Each structure stands twice: as C-alpha cells, then as structure tokens.
Amino acid sequence: MRDMVDIDVVIDEKYVDPKVTIQTKERTDQVENIINAIENVSDTDFPPITALNGEKIILLSQRDIIRAYTQDRKVMLQTEEALYVVKKTLAGLEELLNPKRFIRISQSEIVNLYKVKQFDINIVGTIGIEFENGTKSWAARSRVRAIKELIRG
DSSP states (O other): OTTOOOOOOOOOTTOSSOOOOOOOSSOOHHHHHHHHHHHHHHHHHSOOEEEEETTEEEEEOGGGOOEEEEETTEEEEEOSSOEEEESSOHHHHHHHSOTTTEEEEETTEEEEGGGEEEEEEOTTSOEEEEETTSOEEEEOGGGHHHHHHHHHO
16 A cells, blocks of 8 residues: 555664654655654653744744853744744743753753764863854853763763
C-alpha cells in the first residue's frame, strides 16, 4: 500500500531523548503531517514560548531557540531567523524551558544544547561555546563544573 508508514523502533541507551528520522523519496503532505504530529506531542510537555518581534506576538518552538540572554534589561531569544524579546525574567523563562535541552551558562544566559556546535574547554578553566550559526559565548566560571559534568554524561 502506498500510504503506509513503515515504523522501526530502536531502543538504544545512548539516546537520552527520542530521535526521529524520516526516510522518504520526497517531502510530501504525508511527511509534513507526520512532522506536525510529532512536534505537537513534544509541545505538550514543553510549550512554545511567547515572544515579541516588533509589534508581532510570535509563538516560538523551543527547538528553534538557540539561546536566551539579557541585554539592556530585556530578555532576548535568538533563533536562526531573528532576535525576539520575551516579557519574562530569565529565571521565569528557565522554568518553562526543557531542562534536558537547555542549560544556564551564566547569570545572564541560557543555551540550547542541541544548537551547540562545540565547547572549547580552556586550560585556564573557562568554557567557550560556539553555536551552529557561528555565534560564540562564554560560560561563567561558576557554571563550568556543571557544564563539564553534562558534557561527560
């Protein structure tokens, strides 16, 4: 049957969160429906974040957020597409974010671990963070131990 979906479930201890891979000849309506269904299930545990882009109110999926940080007394959310303002404190935002995906790296910044390209562990004890989009940041010394533990698993 042409519209049947072949599903394989592989149990592997190396995955903390479920990983879904869709293999198909082309991106069709059926594929889009599958993606939307999976995203909707994920969003029930960790809802989208309400943010402002100028006069527009946007609902951002947590998976699209690269980092959240404070700038000029505002909490900013950075995605691949734009920079948004959030009407919450960083601590209030942290409560909404998936703790398996996000980690606070300083008093003023939270990062999405799934968007980190690499951690640069410096000999003097600091950690540089480079994101997939080329943005760079630094972890506070007080957070280095927690980040190292997280990296090492």
